[in-house]
Amino acid sequence: MIRLQKFLQECGVASRRKSEKMIREGMIKVNGEIIQEMGYKVDPQKNIVELNGKELKVNQRKVYILLNKPRYVITSVKDERGRKTVMEFIKIKERIFPVGRLDYDTEGLILLTNDGELAHTLTHPSYGIDKVYEAEIEGQLSESEIKRLKEGVELKGGYKTAKASVRIIKTSENSSRVEVKITEGKKRQVKRMFKAVGHTVKTLKRQSIGPLTLKGIEHPGAHRFLSEKEINVLRMYIKKKASFRSLPNGLSM
Incomplete structure (x- = not known):
């Protein structure tokens, strides 16, 4: 027996968080009955689990x-x-x-x-998975702004980010290219970090996730x-x- 949200994950339906959202919204049926309970368990060999009327099966091949x-x-x-x-x-x-x-x-x-x-x-x-981004920002970062980004900056709403790595790649008169490594994944985090120190992100590209x-x-x-x-x-x-x-x-x- 496994939790319903884990079963949905193993079927490749969605991540655990999105699977839980599907359950709460009544999108999942088990043996014909809508299930909205987070702790509900299913037996993949015996129970019929459906999403939008289609039966789900655990993926055998991981991709x-x-x-x-x-x-x-x-x-x-x-x-x-x-x-x-x-x-x-x-x-x-x-x-x-x-x-x-x-x-x-x-x-x-x-x-x-x-x-x-x-x-x-x-x-x-x-788990603190490393994620590296390359950002093009307006203006140039001062030493104090770089220090704030590295030590953790307070975002709008009061959340303070964890420590980050910051490296200047290239600067020009009106913009800079900056590499940032973070271990979090808050919504629009890199853009909000630069905004907190007074700079707008013009373009953003993720270069790596862990290895x-x-x-x-x-x-x-x-x-x-x-x-x-x-x-x-x-x-x-x-x-x-x-x-x-x-x-x-x-x-x-």
Whole structure:
């Protein structure tokens, strides 16, 4: 017996957080009955679980795909407003979903998979997964502004970010290119961090997630499957992060 939201993850329906949202909204039926209870458990061998009238089955083959998301593309399985989503760049029979998200006008690296456990660990803030971004901002950062970003800056609403790494790549009279490494994933976090120190982000691109990079998919819209070696490296990276923070690694190695 497994929790319903975990079953949905393993079917490649969505991440755990989105699966829980689907349950709360009454989108899931078990044996013909709508289930909205978070702790509800199912037996994949005996129970019939449906989403929008379609029976769900646990994926046997795990799929891991890196995509270089272009700007003005939605990080979602579908969009009610009809905008282009990341799913339109990948045509496979397996049901997959994006891990985390990038803003509509942000480009760069995103992972798509049907591995719910791995998706959960990559997006859970407790694991502190490194994410590197390259931002083009208006103006130039002062030494005091760089220090504030590195030590953690208070965002609108009172939240203070964790420590970050900041490196100036290039400056010109009116703008700067800056590399930022963070271990959190608050909504529009990098843009809000720069805004907090008085600078507007003109363009933003995610370069890496942990050991995963844009190598081999440099062109926006390009994608590729992770190799078995890369999957193992990613799992070991997560295990190391979990060990450092005294957390369960959450993965079947």
